[in-house]
Amino acid sequence: MAGGARSLVAPGAVGPDRNRRHPGAEEGCVTRPAPAPIKVRELSRRQLALAMNAPSVLLMLVVLVFPLFYALYLSFSRVRIGELRRGFPFPFYGFENYVRLFQDELFLHSLQNTFVFALIVVVVEVVLGLAIALLINQQGLWLSRVTRVLILLPYAIPPIANGLIWIYIYNFKLGFLNRSLFQLGFIEQYIDWTGIPETALYSLTVPYIWRTLPFAILLFHAALQGLPKDVYEAARVDGAGAWRCFWHITLPLMRPIIAVVVILRTSFAFLVFDEVLALTQGGPGDATWVASWFSYKKSFAPPFNIGLGAASAYVLALVIGLLAVFYVKVLYRRAQ
Amino acid sequence: MNGPGRLQRQLLNIANLLVIAMILFPVAAVVQGSLMTEKVLHSDIHAVIPPEVTMENFLLVLTQGEHREETQTSITSTYMPDNLRAFYRAFGNSLVIALSVTLITLTLGALSAYTIVRLRLRWTLWLLQLNLVARFVPIIVLMIPLFVVGRSTGMLNSLTGVILAEAGFLLPYSILILAPYFQSLPSELEDAARVDGCTRFGAFVRIILPLSAPGLTACGVIMFIVSWHELLIPLVLNSDLDYMTLPMVLSSLVGDTNILFNVMMALALLSLLPTVVLVLLLQRYVVHGLAAGAVKG
Numbered sequence: 001m002a003g004g005a006r007s008l009v010a011p012g013a014v015g016p017d018r019n020r021r022h023p024g025a026e027e028g029c030v031t032r033p034a035p036a037p038i039k040v041r042e043l044s045r046r047q048l049a050l051a052m053n054a055p056s057v058l059l060m061l062v063v064l065v066f067p068l069f070y071a072l073y074l075s076f077s078r079v080r081i082g083e084l085r086r087g088f089p090f091p092f093y094g095f096e097n098y099v100r101l102f103q104d105e106l107f108l109h110s111l112q113n114t115f116v117f118a119l120i121v122v123v124v125e126v127v128l129g130l131a132i133a134l135l136i137n138q139q140g141l142w143l144s145r146v147t148r149v150l151i152l153l154p155y156a157i158p159p160i161a162n163g164l165i166w167i168y169i170y171n172f173k174l175g176f177l178n179r180s181l182f183q184l185g186f187i188e189q190y191i192d193w194t195g196i197p198e199t200a201l202y203s204l205t206v207p208y209i210w211r212t213l214p215f216a217i218l219l220f221h222a223a224l225q226g227l228p229k230d231v232y233e234a235a236r237v238d239g240a241g242a243w244r245c246f247w248h249i250t251l252p253l254m255r256p257i258i259a260v261v262v263i264l265r266t267s268f269a270f271l272v273f274d275e276v277l278a279l280t281q282g283g284p285g286d287a288t289w290v291a292s293w294f295s296y297k298k299s300f301a302p303p304f305n306i307g308l309g310a311a312s313a314y315v316l317a318l319v320i321g322l323l324a325v326f327y328v329k330v331l332y333r334r335a336q
Numbered sequence: 337m338n339g340p341g342r343l344q345r346q347l348l349n350i351a352n353l354l355v356i357a358m359i360l361f362p363v364a365a366v367v368q369g370s371l372m373t374e375k376v377l378h379s380d381i382h383a384v385i386p387p388e389v390t391m392e393n394f395l396l397v398l399t400q401g402e403h404r405e406e407t408q409t410s411i412t413s414t415y416m417p418d419n420l421r422a423f424y425r426a427f428g429n430s431l432v433i434a435l436s437v438t439l440i441t442l443t444l445g446a447l448s449a450y451t452i453v454r455l456r457l458r459w460t461l462w463l464l465q466l467n468l469v470a471r472f473v474p475i476i477v478l479m480i481p482l483f484v485v486g487r488s489t490g491m492l493n494s495l496t497g498v499i500l501a502e503a504g505f506l507l508p509y510s511i512l513i514l515a516p517y518f519q520s521l522p523s524e525l526e527d528a529a530r531v532d533g534c535t536r537f538g539a540f541v542r543i544i545l546p547l548s549a550p551g552l553t554a555c556g557v558i559m560f561i562v563s564w565h566e567l568l569i570p571l572v573l574n575s576d577l578d579y580m581t582l583p584m585v586l587s588s589l590v591g592d593t594n595i596l597f598n599v600m601m602a603l604a605l606l607s608l609l610p611t612v613v614l615v616l617l618l619q620r621y622v623v624h625g626l627a628a629g630a631v632k633g
């Protein structure tokens with residue numbers, strides 16, 4: 001663990017950094033009484049770190065750490081509306097919640113939907129994100145500058161507002177999409193985009209991708225700007241075209257940032273909630289039940305099966321936790 | 337790099353137009369929808385550009401339903417969901433929550449980020465790793481226990497509860513955004529201040545913080561935006577009309593079969609304006625902040 005912690009900083013940063021400061025300023029305080037007259041009584045590094053982190057640690061203990069453990073406790077307890085009324089402590093339920101969860105067709109279906117949803121989102125966002133990042137990276141194109149200004153706009157839209165907008169866009173009888181496609185001559189009959197079980201999940205990916213694509217574009221664009229220019233010049237001298245430059249230079253150099261985008265986008269796509277709530281509420285039938293929606297519905301709709309909801313949320317957290325560990329251990333430091 | 341050739345230029349321009357169309361399509365939908373009269377919405381179902389536009393929908397939302405009595409005569413347009421009558425209350429609540437969350441996360445985040453990049457103790461580095469992992473914790477896992485605890489302690493239906501929950505949830509992210517900014521400042525600046533008799537904390541307040549103004553701005557904007565957008569946290573903790581946030585009002589329109597699209601779009605447009613204006617004005621900061629929060633350590 002300690003080795004892992006240190007690897008986050010540049011190698012050797014801890015040692016030299018300490019020496020660069022006034023020798024004796026911090027070590028001296030610990031080993032012998034302060035020799036020189038000190039104007040203001042100064043806290044040691046350790047004390048200062050404790051003092052400065054106390055408020056953050058306190059808040060995180062209350063809002064992050066404690067609920068995580070409490071959710072674990074709930075997932076091993078029998079908690080429904082009756083137990084909820086009676087209050088703490090809740091009757092122990094063993095692994096029953098988890099057993100029921102994995103026998104629940106709807107939960108397995110929700111998990112499957114979540115994976116399909118995340119897979120589509122990530123593949124589309126990486127491909128489209130890279131393409132658009134390359135596009136706005138073009139110098140001397142007037143329109144590319146316009147695109148660059150607009151690119152962040154979807155990030156500013158509240159997810160639930162985005163959901164409502166797409167309710168109107170997708171609406172069967174009155175919707176904006178059917179109107180536009182009709183006017184452009186693409187369709188003659190209006191299509192029920194979110195009402196058909198076969199297409200509902202795919203219809204759901206579009207608004208989500210629209211809203212979250214800026215993040216991917218932005219990271220790719222930032223990475224593109226940091227690529228070494230001389231490599232491209234050397235390649236051009238050797239007669240390499242644009243496509244070969246992309247395939248043999250850009251893509252390999254971008255691999256770390258692509259990995260970061262894949263991990264971040266996958267874990268956040270696993271949590272899609274607002275657009276589901278707005279557009280389909282899991283329907284039609286159970287075609288768009290996803291993991292967060294399952295946990296939310298089980299916990300906060302009758303019969304308020306909090307125990308089962310907590311167990312399902314924990315399964316989701318563990319899946320994402322695996323991605324998080326990979327991100328922290330392997331990617332975060334390397335991709336700069 | 338050489339500029340693209342003529343044909344290539346044309347293709348790139350077409351690609352740009354496609355991307356711009358893609359970005360603006362939903363924006364066009366919300367603007368068009370909010371400007372339509374009820375008559376056009378229902379009678380002219382093929383119209384993309386409405387033959388007549390109106391400000392009535394905005395007036396209806398902004399007067400919290402009062403305006404309708406004087407001007408709109410049709411029977412269906414008299415419908416007004418209760419939550420729309422709390423528009424200003426919800427707007428105010430959202431603003432109070434977003435500003436408080438921004439202030440708390442900036443203050444606590446700056447204090448912690450500084451100790452992580454400058455004091456470099458073993459446990460502050462653990463704290464950084466913990467923050468990275470904490471960013472991945474699904475909100476729903478936290479909300480179920482917070483609801484149970486809030487219910488038994490009577491903490492549900494308050495702004496304070498939502499503010500604390502959102503601030504705690506966002507704090508790791510703020511630390512991740514701020515840490516690289518602090519790290520990019522040369523430590524010689526601090527050393528010089530300390531030679532002049534500043535304490536380490538004094539150097540942080542007087543030297544580091546003012547120099548990190550761009551980083552603090554970037555972090556602050558992102559915190560405000562994420563908090564303004566947050567739905568699940570207030571949705572689970574609050575249900576009382578007095579403590580509704582704007583996203584909650586929006587979500588309450590879902591499944592309401594009586595609400596008209598034009599009113600719904602007007603409300604959506606009004607609720608997305610604050611963050612859109614913020615992003616367009618402070619684009620540079622948002623871009624830097626988002627990049628800093630995802631990579632670099």
